Amino acid sequence: MKKIILSADSTCDLNHELIGHHNVNSFPYTILLDENTYKDNVDITPAEIFRVYSEKKILPKTSAINVAEYYSYFKPWIDDGYEIIHVNLGSALTSSYNNCCIVANELKGIYPIDSHNLSTGSALLVLKAANMIKEGLSAKEISDRLNSHRENxxxxxxxxxxxxxxxxxxxxxxxxxxxxxxxxxxxxxxxxxxxxxxxxxxxxxxxxxxxxxxxxxxxxxxxxxxxxxxxxxxxxxxxxxxxxxxxxxxxxxxxxxxxxxxxxxxxxxxxxxxxxxxxxxxx
Incomplete structure (x- = not known):
């Protein structure tokens, strides 16, 4: 059985302790604010966004993770023989899940999960996936169970x-x-x-x-x-x-x-x- 990488959009909002404990990888959304580009929770925080809004009444624009970004992110793991469980921000809110599926169709071994949720709603799916990886389930089994568990x-x-x-x-x-x-x-x-x-x-x-x-x-x-x-x-x-x-x-x-x-x-x-x-x- 292939080893499994656990991954998620950064919008799952797991804290650093849980990310480290469960070995979760994440990819950040892009934030466009006041003519500057940032990576979400990497070089900008909500406090900075609220400060700019208070001073200039400017809100950021957020950019979905695109196909090229997902491809570059996943490919080294696939080349090394891993399978990947990736939990996405709900498809009703962003095109990221569809973009992830496009890459999964090209790089076999990626299992995108439409969380039907946001923030820590999707984080609960990530934690469930982490436990199933520890139990030794296959990536396909984990994907099927996560898709069944969303409504809980x-x-x-x-x-x-x-x-x-x-x-x-x-x-x-x-x-x-x-x-x-x-x-x-x-x-x-x-x-x-x-x-x-x-x-x-x-x-x-x-x-x-x-x-x-x-x-x-x-x-x-x-x-x-x-x-x-x-x-x-x-x-x-x-x-x-x-x-x-x-x-x-x-x-x-x-x-x-x-x-x-x-x-x-x-x-x-x-x-x-x-x-x-x-x-x-x-x-």
């Missing part, structure tokens, strides 16, 4: 402001102003059957009250939660809110591991600062 992953996040969705053309200025004035904080859910994003509950109040309500509502929606892992992902938020989220999770469900990670620039630039989300699995 639940990813959502709550926004502190609609300013960035408005700036990116995803909501009207009237909606943005109204939500901010009324202190409405909407939840965005990821549809794990398609990867599209849908509007969920709209909470009203301070961020600390909303975070508690949001997490309790999400975890109460399922009675078959897998208690192995849960992710808290944020775009840059005070540590007090992270601790509040951790405590709320543990008061509701006794997860073995709570992972905290910062969302990539590709994700954060659409959400804005103080965004916080959770991702978990059901059985």
């Amino acid at each position: 992953i639940h990813m959502s996040f709550v926004l502190d402001t609609l300013d960035f969705l408005h700036a990116g053309g995803r909501c009207s200025r009237t909606s943005s102003l109204g939500a901010n004035l009324l202190k409405i904080k909407p939840v965005i859910n990821v549809d794990n059957k398609s990867g599209a994003m849908d509007l969920g509950n709209k909470y009203r109040g301070t961020l600390n009250k909303v975070i508690v309500k949001y997490i309790n509502d999400k975890l109460s929606s399922y009675d078959n939660i897998n208690k192995e892992n849960i992710f808290i992902v944020h775009s840059g938020i005070d540590s007090e809110y992270i601790e509040l989220a951790k405590n709320t999770i543990l008061e509701h469900t006794d997860f073995k591991k709570i992972h905290v990670t910062i969302a990539s620039c590709t994700i954060s630039c659409h959400c804005g600062p103080n965004t916080l989300g959770i991702a978990f699995e059901t059985k």
Whole structure:
């Protein structure tokens, strides 16, 4: 059986500890900001994006990973006799998955996985793949199981402001102003059957009250939660809110591991600062 390389788009938002522990390789998206080009989470961070927006009202453009980039990235491993499991940002949100499939058709031994998800929703698939590699499953078996498992992953996040969705053309200025004035904080859910994003509950109040309500509502929606892992992902938020989220999770469900990670620039630039989300699995 061939050895397997585990890889993912950088938008899976795994932290450095998990990347090192599970030997995950990742390829960054390209960020275009203020006439400069950066590699996501390599030489630019969400904090820098928010600073530029605050000073100049400029949002970045993100560039999907193209065919040539994937080809150059994968080919040395294929030439060395490896097979590759690569988890992509959901195809409903980017052309990267389709570009990855084009390369996989040419370089045999690559298994692109459409996560039907984003951020740490796809990270949960990466961790599942890592465990299956350790168990000795073949790349084909891992690919089949990941594709079957996608609908067991639940990813959502709550926004502190609609300013960035408005700036990116995803909501009207009237909606943005109204939500901010009324202190409405909407939840965005990821549809794990398609990867599209849908509007969920709209909470009203301070961020600390909303975070508690949001997490309790999400975890109460399922009675078959897998208690192995849960992710808290944020775009840059005070540590007090992270601790509040951790405590709320543990008061509701006794997860073995709570992972905290910062969302990539590709994700954060659409959400804005103080965004916080959770991702978990059901059985």
